Amino acid sequence: MKKTLHYLLLSAIALLCVFPFWWTLVTALSTEGNVFAFPPTFWPKAPSLANFAEVFRVIPLWDFFRNSVVIAACTVLWKLIFCSMAAYPLARMHFKGRKLVFGLILATLVLPSEVNFLVNFITVTKLSLVDTYTGVILPNVVTAVAILLLKQAFEEVPQDLIDAARVDGASEWTIFTRIMLPLIAPWLATVGILTAVESWNEYIWPSIVMSKPDEFPLSVGVLYLRGTFGSSTRVVAAGTIMTIVPTLVAFLFAQRFFMRGMDGAVK
Amino acid sequence: MSRTTLTAWLFLAPALVLLAVFSFWPVGFGSYLAFTDYSLIRPTHWVGLDNFRYLFANEMFVTGLVNSVLFLLMVPCVQVGALALAVLVNNQLPGIRLFRAAFYVPVVTTVSVVGIMWGFMFHEQGTLNYVLLLFRLVDAPVGWLSHDGIALFAIMFVTMWRGLGWYMVMYLAALQAVPADMQEAAILDGANRWQRFWKITVPMLRPTIAICTILSVLAALKAYQEVDVLTQGGPMNSTFTALYYAYDQGLKHLKLPRALAASFVVSLLCIGVALCCLRWLKPKHR
Numbered sequence: 001m002k003k004t005l006h007y008l009l010l011s012a013i014a015l016l017c018v019f020p021f022w023w024t025l026v027t028a029l030s031t032e033g034n035v036f037a038f039p040p041t042f043w044p045k046a047p048s049l050a051n052f053a054e055v056f057r058v059i060p061l062w063d064f065f066r067n068s069v070v071i072a073a074c075t076v077l078w079k080l081i082f083c084s085m086a087a088y089p090l091a092r093m094h095f096k097g098r099k100l101v102f103g104l105i106l107a108t109l110v111l112p113s114e115v116n117f118l119v120n121f122i123t124v125t126k127l128s129l130v131d132t133y134t135g136v137i138l139p140n141v142v143t144a145v146a147i148l149l150l151k152q153a154f155e156e157v158p159q160d161l162i163d164a165a166r167v168d169g170a171s172e173w174t175i176f177t178r179i180m181l182p183l184i185a186p187w188l189a190t191v192g193i194l195t196a197v198e199s200w201n202e203y204i205w206p207s208i209v210m211s212k213p214d215e216f217p218l219s220v221g222v223l224y225l226r227g228t229f230g231s232s233t234r235v236v237a238a239g240t241i242m243t244i245v246p247t248l249v250a251f252l253f254a255q256r257f258f259m260r261g262m263d264g265a266v267k
Numbered sequence: 268m269s270r271t272t273l274t275a276w277l278f279l280a281p282a283l284v285l286l287a288v289f290s291f292w293p294v295g296f297g298s299y300l301a302f303t304d305y306s307l308i309r310p311t312h313w314v315g316l317d318n319f320r321y322l323f324a325n326e327m328f329v330t331g332l333v334n335s336v337l338f339l340l341m342v343p344c345v346q347v348g349a350l351a352l353a354v355l356v357n358n359q360l361p362g363i364r365l366f367r368a369a370f371y372v373p374v375v376t377t378v379s380v381v382g383i384m385w386g387f388m389f390h391e392q393g394t395l396n397y398v399l400l401l402f403r404l405v406d407a408p409v410g411w412l413s414h415d416g417i418a419l420f421a422i423m424f425v426t427m428w429r430g431l432g433w434y435m436v437m438y439l440a441a442l443q444a445v446p447a448d449m450q451e452a453a454i455l456d457g458a459n460r461w462q463r464f465w466k467i468t469v470p471m472l473r474p475t476i477a478i479c480t481i482l483s484v485l486a487a488l489k490a491y492q493e494v495d496v497l498t499q500g501g502p503m504n505s506t507f508t509a510l511y512y513a514y515d516q517g518l519k520h521l522k523l524p525r526a527l528a529a530s531f532v533v534s535l536l537c538i539g540v541a542l543c544c545l546r547w548l549k550p551k552h553r
């Protein structure tokens with residue numbers, strides 16, 4: 001009885017979380033009937049993929065998709081390189097200024113980063129990076145959270161391994177690339193997946209930097225769809241579904257990474 | 268400089284350069300520009316508090332500021348909700364992982380998509396009104412996004428909907444770190460579920476509660492994305508938030524000093540409120 005109540009409660013909340021997705025999917029798959037009808041339809045009428053095909057026909061969805069992939073891939077790659085490089089000495093070296101650097105990195109957690117966009121827009125303009133992937137990617141490459149997570153990972157590597165390598169005459173760079181990075185691969189994966197989804201979903205900054213529609217990533221392009229086809233709700237719904245699918249698939253396959261990423265961020 | 272120090276700084280250099288350019292510079296330079304008449308074409312002059320005087324005499328900004336503070340109403344809702352949800356999913360019932368995933372799905376969805384989907388839900392003839400009419404909770408369809416007294420709360424609801432799963436995972440992680448033997452000892456002592464929750468779980472979760480509350484306070488004060496995708500500040504400017512005003516002025520009307528002054532005010536507000544939260548939530552020394 002108690003269990004039933006438990007499930008009932010969970011199901012009600014789950015319904016609230018998932019229902020908008022379901023309704024959008026039903027709308028995208030249906031080809032008949034009024035979109036907004038009383039009572040609403042909760043199952044597709046005359047289901048077909050026509051609305052999806054329509055999205056491809058009227059907007060450069062593949063371009064948006066490619067832009068998102070390039071931006072996400074570059075952000076992940078550079079973030080893993082630069083943040084792991086920064087995390088390594090913070091975790092394993094004793095050097096002058098360590099506390100200061102660490103403090104500065106922590107400070108960026110507290111500073112309200114959203115207010116940076118305005119000046120960053122000036123900076124990106126002055127660097128002539130407007131309308132470039134680089135302009136979208138650069139400000140997101142280094143984040144305090146990534147550095148902290150990777151620092152924690154490096155701290156768990158046994159000191160013996162490093163000492164042994166030093167005795168064998170390995171340079172710091174060799175130790176870093178040959179020993180440390182392979183050992184923290186699961187954490188690199190965590191940071192990589194979190195970053196990929198974050199970057200895929202980022203909306204405000206790319207919409208500031210990119211001005212030409214064919215350069216938009218999906219997150220921005222999908223709104224462009226609404227602007228162009230205000231009347232065709234089904235096409236908008238179809239475009240919406242296609243935008244979410246990659247993140248949902250990534251999420252379902254990498255669920256444990258999401259949970260672990262959060263776990264690490266809190267500690 | 269010793270060899271190690273040099274190596275360490277070389278490793279750190281790329282990250283520090285990017286942080287300096289895109290995190291520290293904007294804070295410093297932005298704060299300075301808020302007191303000037305900066306524009307891309309004229310030389311810059313120091314104008315003191317002029318921008319701030321303009322803002323506080325400006326109805327739109329004041330509405331925005333009030334709305335940003337109103338957004339704080341969602342903090343207790345989302346925190347209590349997330350903690351309750353975490354407790355609900357923190358057990359080994361069959362299928363529980365599926366529920367956790369369902370609650371987390373809104374978190375990994377782009378805000379633009381969220382905006383479109385909730386635009387559908389909030390439509391006058393949308394599902395939400397249908398359900399409410401079905402159960403006779405309202406007499407006529409509600410204009411969730413078109414009524415100037417309601418739209419802001421609709422946006423707050425969407426923000427909560429998106430945030431709930433995120434905080435749930437934070438609390439879930441903390442709950443799983445609570446040692447089981449403490450609970451078992453309390454059970455032996457005859458403590459009931461409710462007592463165990465308040466006397467053991469909540470004190471153990473205190474640091475997490477503090478962090479989550481502060482993060483959610485900051486998020487509330489900085490709300491703008493949902494506004495942008497749902498109402499663009501309308502109807503009748505009723506859903507402007509302070510930061511949305513800043514972007515609107517800075518990026519659409521290119522009034523950068525005014526925009527930076529607005530975001531300066533938001534930053535001060537964030538820092539002030541965060542400090543207060545820290546004091547309240549710090550564990551008391553006994």
